[in-house]
Amino acid sequence: QKEVEQNSGPLSVPEGAIASLNCTYSDRGSQSFFWYRQYSGKSPELIMFIYSNGDKEDGRFTAQLNKASQYVSLLIRDSQPSDSATYLCAVIGSSNTGKLIFGQGTTLQVKP
Amino acid sequence: GAGVSQSPSNKVTEKGKDVELRCDPISGHTALYWYRQSLGQGLEFLIYFQGNSAPDKSGLPSDRFSAERTGGSVSTLTIQRTQQEDSAVYLCASSSQGGVGYTFGSGTRLTVV
Numbered sequence: 001q002k003e004v005e006q007n008s009g010p011l012s013v014p015e016g017a018i019a020s021l022n023c024t025y026s027d028r029g030s031q032s033f034f035w036y037r038q039y040s041g042k043s044p045e046l047i048m049f050i051y052s053n054g055d056k057e058d059g060r061f062t063a064q065l066n067k068a069s070q071y072v073s074l075l076i077r078d079s080q081p082s083d084s085a086t087y088l089c090a091v092i093g094s095s096n097t098g099k100l101i102f103g104q105g106t107t108l109q110v111k112p
Numbered sequence: 113g114a115g116v117s118q119s120p121s122n123k124v125t126e127k128g129k130d131v132e133l134r135c136d137p138i139s140g141h142t143a144l145y146w147y148r149q150s151l152g153q154g155l156e157f158l159i160y161f162q163g164n165s166a167p168d169k170s171g172l173p174s175d176r177f178s179a180e181r182t183g184g185s186v187s188t189l190t191i192q193r194t195q196q197e198d199s200a201v202y203l204c205a206s207s208s209q210g211g212v213g214y215t216f217g218s219g220t221r222l223t224v225v
Contacts (some may be wrong), residue, residue: 043203043218052132088155102154103154104153
């Protein structure tokens with residue numbers, strides 16, 4: 001079992017729709033959760049982080065965390081073609097050393 | 113510097129040669145990380161430096177890989193006797209004490225021919 005799992009996609013949504021990206025993790029003691037966006041040929045950039053159960057909203061982005069289910073998700077409202085990218089879920093495990101463990105990423109395609 | 117700087121941006125090397133990849137983190141960032149990303153894959157952790165602590169080398173794939181960080185700043189990742197499977201983008205990132213997440217450099221694309 002991988003430490004952080006994501007569906008590789010591609011996930012295709014029409015412009016203006018809600019895109020839902022999902023991630024599960026195996027280390028029940030994990031405390032910190034991050035979403036990075038990576039455009040093709042570019043480096044990952046941090047877009048959201050969440051530490052507590054529940055929802056965290058930032059503009060069109062909402063991160064959701066459910067520690068009991070070991071599940072974290074990212075919702076993108078009013079999806080735009082510019083949101084087309086690979087979204088990487090990352091977790092700091094129970095060792096809490098600061099080391100991020102990344103999932104394989106989900107490719108999102110937003111079609112005009 | 114303003115961002116994480118990596119050099120070279122591209123490196124083509126012959127199988128069996130040694131290569132050195134350089135990372136200059138954001139000034140004041142105490143933590144430095146190396147990851148690699150093969151085509152279409154996620155990020156694979158390689159090594160992590162935090163201040164003056166012993167580095168976490170648990171992700172290095174073989175003893176051909178080594179890294180050092182001098183003066184708590186610049187880091188060099190060395191790959192000896194390169195193999196074709198070493199071809200990937202090598203990403204460096206840094207973070208500050210108590211900071212959130214990492215800032216990544218633009219990466220070094222290594223191609224072993």
